[in-house]
């Protein structure tokens with residue numbers, strides 16, 4: 120009954136929790152599989168088999184001691200399910216670090232798969248190359264300069280005001296109030312929350328009249 124229901128929904132194999140009470144071999148998760156594999160390997164070794172390379176691979180498997188957190192890929196509106204593996208024993212003085220991100224095999228949308236963009240999600244979370252300061256290249260210049268955040272915010276505010284003063288369309292051809300600005304646009308990031316997107320629309324469309332507003336997850 121459970122298998123038929125999930126097949127009708129196109130969801131694939133039933134979850135372990137749904138199989139409780141159903142006859143058949145016990146379902147195990149990946150963490151249990153690793154433990155069973157290690158114990159089995161020790162037993163096989165006692166019988167004379169050389170399982171050294173295999174055991175070394177299990178020991179070095181980077182997700183063996185991680186905490187799994189289920190989340191959603193933010194890169195596009197498909198919204199694939201992901202599992203984020205974090206290393207760290209939750210001690211106060213230990214900073215947890217994300218070591219791996221993979222597709223969630225239990226997720227009904229992607230069933231464990233991720234596209235080439237989603238599979239790089241770890242680098243959105245942990246990335247030594249991320250810019251942490253303002254970099255500016257003047258028009259026509261070849262060199263980049265380091266600038267302060269105050270400098271950048273002042274410059275952006277000045278350019279936004281200049282553009283709005285020059286291009287705001289206050290009335291349409293029949294004299295009706297329009298309050299529209301199409302000479303500039305706003306693009307939000309793919310990881311922006313609902314609250315950030317609400318503020319973008321509130322500030323730029325309702326406040327300044329900007330019409331082209333988009334956010335990266337739709338592009």
Ligand code: SF4
Pocket residue numbers: 192193194195196197198199229232233234235236237238
């Ligand atoms: S970017 Fe790829 S992995 Fe992420 S939600 Fe879209 S299709 Fe899924």
